[in-house]
Amino acid sequence: MADRDGFIWYDGKLVDWRSATTHVLTHTLHYGMGVFEGVRAYETPKGPAIFRLQDHTDRLFRSAHILGINLPFSKEEINAAHLSVVKENGLKSCYFRPMAFYGSGKLGVAPPANDVHVIVAAWPWGAYLGEEGMEKGIRVKTSSFTRHHVNITMCKAKANGNYMNSILANTEATRDGYDEALLLDVDGFVAEGSGENVFIVRKGKLYTPDLTSALEGITRDTVVQIAKEMGLELIEKRITRDEVYSADEAFFTGTAAEVTPIRELDNRQIGEGRRGPITTEIQRRYFAIVKGESAEHEHWLTCVK
Ligand code: PMP
Numbered sequence: 001m002a003d004r005d006g007f008i009w010y011d012g013k014l015v016d017w018r019s020a021t022t023h024v025l026t027h028t029l030h031y032g033m034g035v036f037e038g039v040r041a042y043e044t045p046k047g048p049a050i051f052r053l054q055d056h057t058d059r060l061f062r063s064a065h066i067l068g069i070n071l072p073f074s075k076e077e078i079n080a081a082h083l084s085v086v087k088e089n090g091l092k093s094c095y096f097r098p099m100a101f102y103g104s105g106k107l108g109v110a111p112p113a114n115d116v117h118v119i120v121a122a123w124p125w126g127a128y129l130g131e132e133g134m135e136k137g138i139r140v141k142t143s144s145f146t147r148h149h150v151n152i153t154m155c156k157a158k159a160n161g162n163y164m165n166s167i168l169a170n171t172e173a174t175r176d177g178y179d180e181a182l183l184l185d186v187d188g189f190v191a192e193g194s195g196e197n198v199f200i201v202r203k204g205k206l207y208t209p210d211l212t213s214a215l216e217g218i219t220r221d222t223v224v225q226i227a228k229e230m231g232l233e234l235i236e237k238r239i240t241r242d243e244v245y246s247a248d249e250a251f252f253t254g255t256a257a258e259v260t261p262i263r264e265l266d267n268r269q270i271g272e273g274r275r276g277p278i279t280t281e282i283q284r285r286y287f288a289i290v291k292g293e294s295a296e297h298e299h300w301l302t303c304v305k
Pocket of ligand 1: 038158166192193194195196197214215216217218219220253254255256
């Protein structure tokens with residue numbers, strides 16, 4: 001990742017990609033106290049457009065607020081940083097990684113409060129869980145790692161350190177030959193994937209876990225809106241793993257994962273064992289929206305001119 005051409009927005013300046021480095025005593029590197037986002041821009045008829053940029057920036061600031069990190073830039077500056085990295089890198093579509101982290105001002109658990117840095121990087125990135133998975137559905141395994149308890153790490157913050165849990169779960173699942181992990185909460189109910197929210201379809205109704213221990217996904221929110229427009233009933237409730245086993249369809253949502261069908265959980269086929277009709281339609285509508293082919297959703301797009 002470090003060895004490529006281009007520019008990264010780093011503390012207000014565009015820095016050559018290979019020079020966007022930090023010291024080994026960087027506080028966040030040691031303790032994981034930082035916040036980040038995952039954002040995408042798609043190629044649209046009006047040029048590259050960033051999907052729900054303001055919502056991502058708002059969540060970045062909310063995450064920082066939850067963790068007590070004072071961001072030294074305004075939301076407007078962070079939004080503008082996204083636009084500049086698309087332009088300066090000549091990207092048509094991309095994934096963005098904004099992140100705020102503590103510097104090397106001092107080590108020890110108490111962070112250097114006035115030493116907060118922000119980056120926004122962007123690079124081309126295809127289907128997170130593979131093109132084949134988008135079409136045929138992926139194989140998922142219930143993780144032996146439990147999702148965070150609400151009073152251990154803050155589940156509503158997209159915090160760097162929270163992702164140790166995601167990495168453990170994803171690594172375990174992929175080493176065992178699955179595509180992704182499904183994590184249960186401390187009470188044994190379905191929470192989310194390692195980097196995705198989850199939905200199931202049963203008898204024509206859509207279900208998704210409440211947000212107690214899952215991230216408030218922006219793609220999840222987009223799918224909630226799509227479901228409304230499709231006239232689908234959506235029920236937010238606690239879901240058990242056996243409800244997923246016996247669902248007609250299931251899918252993950254996320255900025256990186258977009259809308260990825262799940263064809264199997266713990267070696268149990270879900271529905272017909274392939275992308276189901278409701279998932280197909282939600283996925284179709286999602287891509288039409290992000291690619292600027294849906295006039296009534298244009299307010300979610302920030303064009304990069
Ligand atoms: N849950 C987790 C743990 C995630 O990392 C993500 C990705 N940000 C999501 C859910 C989905 O969130 P979004 O749709 O906003 O990308």
